[in-house]
Each structure stands twice: as C-alpha cells, then as structure tokens.
Amino acid sequence: MRATCSLAVCILTLKTFATASIQTPTLYPFQSHGYQGVPGMMTRLPLQINNQENTDRPGTCSVWGQGHMRTFDQRSITFAGGCLYRLLYDCDEPFSDFEVQYERDSRSRLINKVILLTETHKVTMQRGNVTMAKNVAIKEAKVLSLPVVEHGLHFSKIGDYIIVRHAQHHLTISWNEKDNLMVELCISYRNKVCGLCGNYNNDPDDEFTSFTTELAYVERHTVRDNECEDLTDEAPKCNITQGDLQNFLRNLLYRACDLPAVSKTLQPRLLEDACNLNADLQTYDECLQNSSCVLCDTIAEAKRYCANKINYVNRLPHNYCPVSCPQGQQYSSSGASCQATCSNPTSSNLCVESPVAGCVCPIGMVDDDIGTRGCIQKHECSCKHRGKVYHVNATIELHCQSCVCKDGKWKCEQQPCVENCKIEGGLHVTTFDDHEYFFTGKCFYWFLKVIFICQIYLHLRA
Incomplete structure (x- = not known):
C-alpha cells in the first residue's frame, strides 16, 4: 500500500481558520502561592491558528507515563503490560510497508525498546543504542552513530529524543528513551493503518467498536513471540469526587494546553494519575514541584499535543514539573527541534521540524556546536577548518585568500599569490x-x- 503526501500538507499547511467559540473554564488558583497564570516563553512554529486545531497537519499518536496512550483520533486508554505491542502498521498485510512496535519494562513501566520494520530492514532502538539490520539477517545488526542516513531512513538525536524519519512513507518516530514515544503520520494514510494507534479516520467514536473491551483491543495488537506480563482488568483505585480537587486538576490541564481535545482526551488519564496519589490539594501542589511527580507525565503530554497544533505558551507556574538543564540552558517543552547553533544561527527563524522537548539556550544566544562551550553569543562562535577549531579573529591563509573567523564563519579576501601543483x-x-x-x-x-x-x-x- 502506497500513500502520497505533499510537502505543503505534511510540513507547512498555511490556511485561514475562523475563530471558534471555545468555552473557557473558570480559572482556579493554585493554592500554595495563589498563582493565576503568566505567559511563558513562546515557541516559534510554522503557523498560528487562534487556538484552533489544524486538521490538515500530520496526525500524532503517543504513548506516555505509566501505561497511557492516545490514538490518532484522540481516544486514550491505559494498560499496564510488559509485552511487545504493535503500535502502528499499514493494513496491507502481509505486504505492509512499515510497522512500529514497542515494549515496556514491566517494573518501571518505562519504554525499553522501540522497533521499526520496513520492507527490507529492522531498526531497533534501546537506551543509548540504535541498530539496523536486514530483515533476512537480523543477527548481523549494525550499530548506528547519529546523525546518519541509512537506506532512506534519517536518524538524529534532537533534545531529549531519538528521531527516525521514513521519508518515503512520511513517518516520523520520536522516543525520549524514557516514557514517551510519538509517531507522526501524513493524512494520506487516513483509514489505511492498523495497530494500537487506531484506524486514523478522524472519527474517535469508532475506535474500539469491534472489541468488547479496551483490554481486548490491546490484546489484539500484542506480539506473542516472547514471555511477557499478561494484562489484567484492574478496578479503579479511587474516585475523585471533591469539587476543589476536580477543579484543580481540570485547570491544571487547561493551563498546560487549552485546546478542547486535550480536556476530553487527557483528563481521564490525569485523574488516574491523581488516584495514584490519593491525596489532598496541598499534596498535589507539593508533588507538582518535583519533576518525578506522577501528574507531570500527563501534563507533559498535554504540552506536546499543544505544541504540535498551535503556537505554545506555557501558563503553568515555572516551579511545576521542573527539569534540570546544564548551566546556561533552560528547558523547553517544544523548542529543542530548532535550536540556533553556531553552525546554523538562523535555524529557529523558519522551523519546519516537529517540536520536541529538551534543554535549549535562552533567546538571543546560540549553542556552540563547534567549540562545545554551551550557550554563547553569536559573535563568540568559533570556526572550523579541516577538523581544527579556530577561535574568534583567528586567521588562516588558503588558496591565495586570507581568512578571518567572524561569527562562526570564515570571512575571506582574495590575495595575490603564485599557485603551485x-x-x-x-x-x-x-x-x-x-x-x-x-x-x-x-x-x-x-x-x-x-x-x-x-x-x-x-x-x-x-
């Protein structure tokens, strides 16, 4: 099965949308410090849509947290299993063009393996290791050093994520080597794919209709070629009914992303996370000030969803779900994909990459990818020639030219000379x-x- 997708649809869709009337919930103050919300750092993305989703952009399916997942059509489920699962594949079996699988650790519930199968190769991603092998010779796997292009697949490490792009099929896989795995697929594949990510037909109501339970749906897409932990139906651990707790969680999600689909899709998952705490409002607030708080997983998913749809503004308290970064950098939920560097200082001006999270340099500074000195001013950038790094204002003589290092680039002037062979x-x-x-x-x-x-x-x- 082949699907085509134009660059204009898959990467930049510039279209005018009417502003929809969206009901805004009453903002509920965060108790510990009376926080009412202030704008955060704006992440520059290709388009602005007045907080309304662009349905022509590529669809995203995501796995995150302690067993949560969201389909292309915005249905979410939770299951705790340690098997290998078929996340996405085109339905034209046995001649499927691609398939994405993943496996969770049954104890930590973190994702410990991601597999991409193409017509000819198998890619296996594990923490700190990416290998590629021909499907007929799996044991002869080649360890890849990123970034690299191999057999039509583009591999890179951007921010927190290992990213694999299958250009032919307009498929992008992003994994943060922890709990989050995202796949992005062009709209030309709508109603042509199978797997846990759903049928991708833009209809959330028919996602599980042919299955008696969500558990049966997961079981249908489980790979049974290894011993793994079977799924079991688990009764809810708690039922949050207190009005102040419900309002706190509802507004927490709204501040993370105010798109209507987020509230409908992710609020049940956030309530499940809150049930694991089974605590009062003050405890929730204290938990959120720790990066390992169970509530932070779904909050991060809401931010990712918003960043893929609109220009994202963080309106959560800056001490909520903190992430530590190297000195001089700051954490961004979506801006790591287009970090300005000494080699490419204008990369953030026209960013067509899918937004990913990671540590970035503050606005006005660039990442020194030449001299590896962290975040610096552009005029402090070094230059490189034949593998050797030269500092600012250093000069070299080349081919009847005199060159000086300025702003990370060589500025050269022609000089009279005798050339030799x-x-x-x-x-x-x-x-x-x-x-x-x-x-x-x-x-x-x-x-x-x-x-x-x-x-x-x-x-x-x-």
Missing part, C-alpha cells in the same frame, strides 16, 4: 586548489596541460 613520492598529488589525492600506476600522465600553448609530460617509471 606538486607531486611527492611520485604518488601523492596536491592540486593548484590544494586538493590532495593518491594514486598508483606505471603509465604516462598529464601533469600539466595548457591548451594551445604548451604541453608538459610526466613519465613515472616503476
């Missing part, structure tokens, strides 16, 4: 343009030929 040892050649190469042979060769003026022969003898 030379042969050393009879085999090593350096051209007029300073290109070096090596050859072996026992023939006659042109060393220099000036058309219509003169000819010079070079005879190499054994």
